[in-house]
Amino acid sequence: MRLPSMRGIEIPEDGMNDEVLVATGLRKAYGDRVAVHEVGLALRAGEVLGLLGPNGAGKSTTVGMISGLTVPDAGHVTLAGGVSLAADEAGYKRRIGLVPQDIALYEDLPARMNVALFGALYGLAPDVLKRRTDEVLAMVGLSDRAADKPATFSGGMKRRLNIACALVHDPEVLLLDEPTAGVDPQSRNAIFDNLEMLKRAGKALIYTTHYMEEAERLADRITIVDRGRVVASGTQAQLFALLPAAQVLQVEIAGEPADIDWTAALQGLPGVTRTGQRLDVAVADLGRDAGAVLAALTERGVQVRGLGTARAMLEDVFLQLTGRALRD
Template identity: 80%
Template sequence: MANEVLVARGLRKAYGERVAVQEVDLVLRPGEVLGLLGPNGAGKSTTVGMICGLTVPDAGTVTLSGGTSLATDEAGYKRRIGLVPQDIALYEELPAGMNVELFGALYGMAPELLKRRRDEVLAMVGLADRARDKPSTFSGGMKRRLNIACALVHDPEILLLDEPTAGVDPQSRNAIFDNLEMLKRAGKALVYTTHYMEEAERLADRITIIDHGRVVAEGRQAELFARLPAAQTLHVEIAGEPDDALLAGLPGVKRSGQRLDVSVGDIARDAGPLLAALAQRGVEVRGIASARATLEDVFLALTGRQLRD
């Protein structure tokens, strides 16, 4: 574990007959954001719960650098981890500053250090001027940011964030992203679960996709895109509506009226031959545009389009 701050091996959790997580492995390094993605009910929150010690796994282990685990040093293990839960966890009628102090006190922080850290984390999330105000008067985005402050007050090495931007406005989302990118630069290791693919594309260094409790893909974004049959698409506007028989010999072409959508592996390599083939068939091209595959394309290709209610 020389370059790894957290290693999870063989995590399993079942609730009666339903297996929520099966044989999940995760590795996290300092200064890295690991995006944990999956459909509803895939096992993301259960996995996060087992990592932070709120859920007891039926099998498997989670070990921090230096060999620390819940079995060897429960208090020391939990001090090294901060959790931002999916559901907002605050005392609504307790001032924001006191919420932060309460969470710090749970970790046994000395009073002077706690006060200093309270001020630092509230300033970091943009709530220094609201320390005396109650969360019951806050917007959803402010509550989310306060939850992050509470998770950071004890200065953990690892931060687990379970859908931290659910229900917040774009301004708060971007403020949260800025906070997380700053933490990453400071060497913190982050696990980030989300349903918003654009968030994972922006933040994650590596991505793990789980479905039905199992890991179905893991790697850097480029590695995940490589799993698609075509990583890019050409949109070709044509004159008229040629007979589909003219297009039959062109691989990866789908026609919708006067537009052709063509899946290609490499635009620079494949665009020229495609245009030449269209010209040979007498198809007049009026315009061409390109688009790359997105993380959502990868996600749907791996987990399917079936609803997960």
């Protein structure tokens, strides 16, 4: 069904006084192309913020600026306590962990040495480094492969090792840029379990993904970006509330009724589509509107053979805000 276009929606946040990270006015251009324009977000301890957008929307560039790998043209990022890259780069980066979109491992070093190398770069003392290496390898289920080289690992195992490397210095904030790309369902579920455990431990996570079901499962709040700008941000419930209808009444009809303008017949409802013998009727309130739909159909001599219901998915919100056109 076609729904009205919505752009630039900002949902007010309540109680945002315990942020561990605040990004304000981030901007990055490459020549004449502005990749990120005035992006801002806030992240609390113990929550997952889903960062969604089409290809080329600016997600990875935003993550790069937050991690310190990409220098913004404007804007700034501040951690709790006022720590920023500009004022204390080393102190800032010690509190951030990054799981990049592309695998970042030394393929010919054993898994344990990969983790230890990243920990050493953060200046961990030898006894702390050994303990943390053991802990994070156990967390991602790679203790029994600690002596093996990543060159012998599957894609899912490499992704999990990347997460271990990002966690060895025990950061407060973890940035994950499409961490399940190309992994099998077993590894994906193992990664989800790891992230949910980190959330319960009070870590703050930013998670970019193209898989809407991942964001629905993991994210407490979601920020959707398109063409370098934030188009909406809020809890999943708040985002669903932006749709003209978040529920669908599925009506199976009998026979071939006379040619009917279904939208006119069911006027006042956000949208109606017909696929074969099924009508999908978007309704704002299922309990209130179902009776009116059935009455309108009966009045026009339409025989109803069955009823079903469905709810809007996060993908519906995403496509509503960013459109259906293909992206590069």
